[in-house]
Amino acid sequence: xxxxxxxxxPLAIIITMAAVIYQRATGPTYPEKIYIGLDKDAQVRVxxxxxxxxxxxxxxxxxxxxxxxxxxxxxxxxxxxxxWTTVNLEDKGNRYLMTLPNQPxxxxxxxxxxxxxxxxxxEFHSKxxxxxxxxxxxxxxxxxxxxxxxMFFSMxxxxxxxxxxxxxxxxxxxxxxxxxxxxxxxxMFLGPIVQKYAxxxxxxxxxxxxxxxxxxxxxxxxxxxxxxxLTIGKKRRWPIIxxxxxxxxxxxxxxxxxxxxxxxxxxxxxxxxx
Numbered sequence: 001x002x003x004x005x006x007x008x009x010p011l012a013i014i015i016t017m018a019a020v021i022y023q024r025a026t027g028p029t030y031p032e033k034i035y036i037g038l039d040k041d042a043q044v045r046v047x048x049x050x051x052x053x054x055x056x057x058x059x060x061x062x063x064x065x066x067x068x069x070x071x072x073x074x075x076x077x078x079x080x081x082x083x084w085t086t087v088n089l090e091d092k093g094n095r096y097l098m099t100l101p102n103q104p105x106x107x108x109x110x111x112x113x114x115x116x117x118x119x120x121x122x123e124f125h126s127k128x129x130x131x132x133x134x135x136x137x138x139x140x141x142x143x144x145x146x147x148x149x150x151m152f153f154s155m156x157x158x159x160x161x162x163x164x165x166x167x168x169x170x171x172x173x174x175x176x177x178x179x180x181x182x183x184x185x186x187x188m189f190l191g192p193i194v195q196k197y198a199x200x201x202x203x204x205x206x207x208x209x210x211x212x213x214x215x216x217x218x219x220x221x222x223x224x225x226x227x228x229x230l231t232i233g234k235k236r237r238w239p240i241i242x243x244x245x246x247x248x249x250x251x252x253x254x255x256x257x258x259x260x261x262x263x264x265x266x267x268x269x270x271x272x273x274x
Contacts, residue, residue, distance in 0.1 A: 003171040004164060012159035019155055019251040026254035029134055034124050037065055038117050048113075048124070049100075053136045053198070057099035060111075064094055067117045071096040075111035077103070078132060080264050103135040106199040106269045107262040134259070136198040147194050150186025154179050155251055158224070162244030165237040173231045176240045179247075180224040187217045199260040201269050210271045213259055216250045223247065 024030065029051035037043040044065050052058035062071045071089040076082040089096035100109055110132055112125035125131050157179040164172035192202040195214070205214025227243035230236055263270050 008163035154182035
């Protein structure tokens with residue numbers, strides 16, 4: 001059989017969409033959702049930033065809901081021994097607003113909030129369990145968009161190749177080669193450029209450091225490179241299946257875990273291993 005695209009493509013789309021949703025819902029840099037208000041039946045959902053790009057500070061906005069009389073935010077640089085700074089968010093009429101200070105690429109702040117409702121308060125996080133926000137440089141859309149596209153397209157092709165290999169079709173090996181090509185272009189070529197714009201370094205993985213995102217990419221590329229080499233002139237299916245399963249496992253690891261972190265003492269970007 002040449003291919004079984006009627007089965008493999010729909011299954012691959014489902015697998016890839018699940019990966020996209022999972023990547024957006026997990027990881028340490030996606031906004032944290034909180035629900036404000038003392039009345040549980042009338043609470044409002046608010047997103048608190050955990051990542052911010054560009055040369056401006058990160059805005060923290062809290063809508064002015066019933067009985068809310070003020071918002072207090074406490075923050076400091078991380079990881080440092082700085083004293084905590086507490087400020088009141090500015091009353092902007094329909095919302096309370098504060099801009100957290102801008103930081104170098106990969107620089108982090110920790111913060112927590114206290115909402116005041118008369119003599120009652122609603123607290124979100126604390127000194128012992130703060131929110132972490134990481135800063136990054138602006139990445140041009142013409143670099144970031146194709147990087148994201150090819151990374152997820154490689155996942156789609158990998159899933160197609162996996163199903164085709166299960167059915168022992170002739171197309172599995174060719175699709176596997178296309179998967180490697182997408183990983184090489186989107187990850188190994190565009191990835192370091194994105195990393196340089198965002199965090200000031202081209203590569204923070206092995207052998208220079210232990211950035212998990214870079215190392216995940218490296219493992220995925222090596223897995224698919226091995227699969228392609230092992231299927232040259234051979235009709236082997238197991239290397240395709242193994243490489244695809246490795247890539248699926250990689251995409252199940254939350255994005256940006258153990259990522260780049262600015263060391264305020266040395267002034268260098270390192271890997272957060274916490």
